[in-house]
Amino acid sequence: MNIKTIGLDIAKNVFQLHGVDVNGKTVLRKQLKRDKLLEFFANLLPCLIGLEACSGAHYWARELIKxxxxxxxxxxxxxxxxxxxxxxxxxxxxxxxxxxxxxxxxFVPIKSIEQQDIQMLHRVRSGLVKERTALANRIRGLLAEYGIIVAIGLVKVRQQLPDILEDAENDLTMAARMIFADLQDQLVELDKQVTTYGEKIQAVHRASEVSQRLSDVPGIGPITATAILAALGDGKAFGSARQVAAWLGLVPRQDSSGGKPKLLGISKRGDVYLRTLLIHGGRAVVNAAAKKDDAQSRWINELVKRRNINIAAVAVANKNARIVWALLTKSVEYDLSAPTSV
Structure with missing residues (x-):
């Protein structure tokens, strides 16, 4: 059986295969259980295998490459x-x-085990941050039912909740105080877990020379640098810097027709988490630029005057994504004085 290309539809336990020969004729339709999949491919001559980029796809791609x-x-x-x-x-x-x-x-770049380890750290930390925010909002909402209003923000909840629990003159019953005390303990525990995972990410950053080079770029800190490392690897899966910006959804959407170009807002495709980190970093750079007079700050300040702060933050994020690709693929240090149009 001379198979040139196989389409592999993966799942948890059942895997569907569809293979064609050099002429595109179907020569294989087969369903395999999980424990039989690698055995089948081990006895098959090397061929091109396509998989959808979904849960477990990176693992199977690495095993098939082996x-x-x-x-x-x-x-x-x-x-x-x-x-x-x-x-x-x-x-x-x-x-x-x-x-x-x-x-x-x-195609989607295949992640190494090390990249997946770093990405898992970020996913867990991000999930804990979301849980903490949801818990703080839950506490504020429940307190409002008793006529107690807490200002918006996690810091305000941390500051005011202990005083509310100790205040004997409010309308909280003993049962309600016990529940809010439990919620406070949960909030403290989530704070500890977020801090723990932040320290783990910092340790990864300190151990990686590449991550430290990336953090030299204004607007990119240890968290963003390690997230980039997990997502892009060496960056060589992308042919140009613009491809990276497009992959992250930092370029305009198009709705062109009849030879008339029409550009809309950014496409917001790709990794939402990494795009968010880059834009937040870009916003910090934009805020700091108001007090500076270097070439990049002047460009940012002019952009803020012409458009607005949000567009300027996205523009900085776009530029940083392109700079990151250059640093990864060329293995060079960031030079602030060098031209950044890549």
Whole structure:
């Protein structure tokens, strides 16, 4: 059986395969259990294998590469146009097989185990931060039911809740005080966990020479630098700096027709977490630029005058994404005096 390309639709326990030969003729339609998948590919001649970039895809891609195959990940949005008929495993595998063979197809970079470790740190910390914010909002909402108003912000909740619990003149019953005391303990515990994971990210940053080079860029700190390292690796999966900015959704959407270009707001595609970090960093740079008079600060201040602070923050984030690609692919130090148009 001479198989050139295989589309692999992965799941938790059942995997669907669709293979074609050099002429594009279907020569394989097969369903395998999880424990039989690697055994099957180990006995197969090296070929091109396409997978959707979903849960577990990076693991399977690494395992298939170890067996000598050319595994590539495709974003699900690029597979969907090739699905024929109703959605099922067989049609999905066939669509993946068709999509992976397209010469102009864009692929998702395969992450190493080290990248996934760093990314997991960020995902856990980000989840804890969201849980902490939700808990603080829950506390404020429940206190409002008793006529006690706490100002917006996590700091205000931390400051005022102990005083509220000690105030014997408010209308809180003993049962309510016990519940709010439990919620306060949960908030303190979440603070500790967020701090712990922040320290782990700092340790990764200190141990990585590449991450430290990235943090030299204004607007990029240890958290953003390690997140970039987890997402981009060495950056060589991207052909240009603009591709990185586009991949992160920091370039305008287009709605052009009839030769008339029409640019809208940023596309917001790609990694939401990393894009958010870059924009927050860009906003810090914009705020600091108001008190400076170097070339970049003058450019930022002019942009703020022409447009607004938010657009300037996105513009800085876009530029930083391009600078990061140059630093990763060329293995150079950041030079503030050098031109940054990459």
């Amino acid at each position: 067996l000598g195959h050319d595994a590539r990940l495709i974003s699900p949005q690029f597979v969907k146009p090739y699905v024929k008929g109703n959605k099922n495993d067989a049609n999905d595998a066939e669509a993946i097989c068709e999509a992976v063979g397209r010469p102009a197809m864009r």
